Amino acid sequence: SGCSSEVILTRLLEALEWGDAAQALQPELVSHILSFLAVRRVDHEDVKAVCASSLDVGPLCSLPFALEQTCSNWWISGEGSMPRGVGAEWIAFALSADGQPRRVERIDMRIPPLPSGPLSVRNFHLETAAAA
Numbered sequence: 001s002g003c004s005s006e007v008i009l010t011r012l013l014e015a016l017e018w019g020d021a022a023q024a025l026q027p028e029l030v031s032h033i034l035s036f037l038a039v040r041r042v043d044h045e046d047v048k049a050v051c052a053s054s055l056d057v058g059p060l061c062s063l064p065f066a067l068e069q070t071c072s073n074w075w076i077s078g079e080g081s082m083p084r085g086v087g088a089e090w091i092a093f094a095l096s097a098d099g100q101p102r103r104v105e106r107i108d109m110r111i112p113p114l115p116s117g118p119l120s121v122r123n124f125h126l127e128t129a130a131a132a
Contacts, residue, residue: 009034042095042102052091054078066091071110 013030017023025033049066056062056076066075077089095102107126 006034006038009037039101039103040096042104046095046097046102048094049075050092050094052077053089054081063091066093074110 010030013025013033014027016025047067049063052063052066052075054077056078058076061074061076063075065073068074075091077087081087081089095104104126109124
């Protein structure tokens with residue numbers, strides 16, 4: 001069973017009629033149309049950190065650790081990447097193994113404690129890749 005939005009869209013599509021004989025869409029066509037409108041949720045198992053603006057050389061700070069849920073490892077930008085505290089560090093993530101769009105419902109972020117972590121993150125934002 002689908003969510004309420006899917007049920008509403010199904011009813012609207014099934015109610016469409018055209019032509020003199022008032023033909024309706026076949027159920028298979030309705031399902032096919034809905035398949036183009038559905039965007040699956042991100043599966044945490046499919047998420048990969050694929051690149052970053054810079055990398056620290058420490059053994060506990062490499063890119064794969066950007067997705068660790070523990071507090072003992074993390075990604076940290078490279079030394080000197082933020083001269084005088086100014087810069088724009090980033091990490092790029094792949095959200096699906098098949099390259100298809102995914103729906104993101106929540107982002108969690110943990111900043112490592114000092115002395116390893118930054119004094120503060122002043123700006124945080126998300127970007128999406130342009131459609132291919």
